[in-house]
Each structure stands twice: as C-alpha cells, then as structure tokens.
Amino acid sequence: MTFILSIDPAKCTGHGRCYTTSPDLLHDDEDGFVTLRGGAMVVPPDRLAEARQATGACPERAISLGRQRGADRADRKDSDDHLHRS
Numbered sequence: 001m002t003f004i005l006s007i008d009p010a011k012c013t014g015h016g017r018c019y020t021t022s023p024d025l026l027h028d029d030e031d032g033f034v035t036l037r038g039g040a041m042v043v044p045p046d047r048l049a050e051a052r053q054a055t056g057a058c059p060e061r062a063i064s065l066g067r068q069r070g071a072d073r074a075d076r077k078d079s080d081d082h083l084h085r086s
C-alpha cells in the first residue's frame with residue numbers, strides 16, 4: 001500500500017514542528033517553512049511512522065497523509081494477477 005504525504009500551503013504557517021519531529025523525512029527552507037509546502041511525496045514504507053508523527057505534530061492540520069488510490073488499484077491488480085497465475 002502506497003501512502004502520500006502532502007502539505008496544504010494555505011494552512012502551513014511555518015511552525016516547524018513537522019520537520020523537527022521527523023527530520024529524516026521533512027526539511028525546512030530558508031524561511032522556516034517545510035520544503036514540501038504545496039507539494040506531495042510518496043512515503044517510503046519504512047518512514048510511515050515518521051509521517052504519522054509529523055502529521056500529528058502540525059498545529060495547523062496542514063499535513064495530509066492518505067493512500068494513493070491509483071497505486072492501490074495497481075497493487076491489487078498485481079496481487080490478483082499473482083493469485084490467478086498461482
């Protein structure tokens with residue numbers, strides 16, 4: 001299952017709690033905002049716990065963590081194909 005982390009630029013006010021909480025996942029820019037502000041990233045499976053911590057740390061609720069729908073469908077199809085081949 002693939003998870004996507006995204007930052008709403010309208011809500012992000014640069015508190016910095018996300019990249020302080022999860023420094024291996026998120027980083028700050030020269031103005032103190034998270035560099036992912038206004039963007040999105042695929043969360044590596046071994047970083048999912050950090051992504052959840054960052055999401056919970058944001059006082060503005062600017063961070064969204066959700067499943068990537070298209071990839072999940074592809075994953076299921078691959079899995080179904082594998083079942084039919086077995």
Ligand code: SF4
Nearest residue numbers: 012013015016018058
């Ligand atoms: S996403 Fe939240 S915690 Fe991170 S810099 Fe923006 S407001 Fe601060």
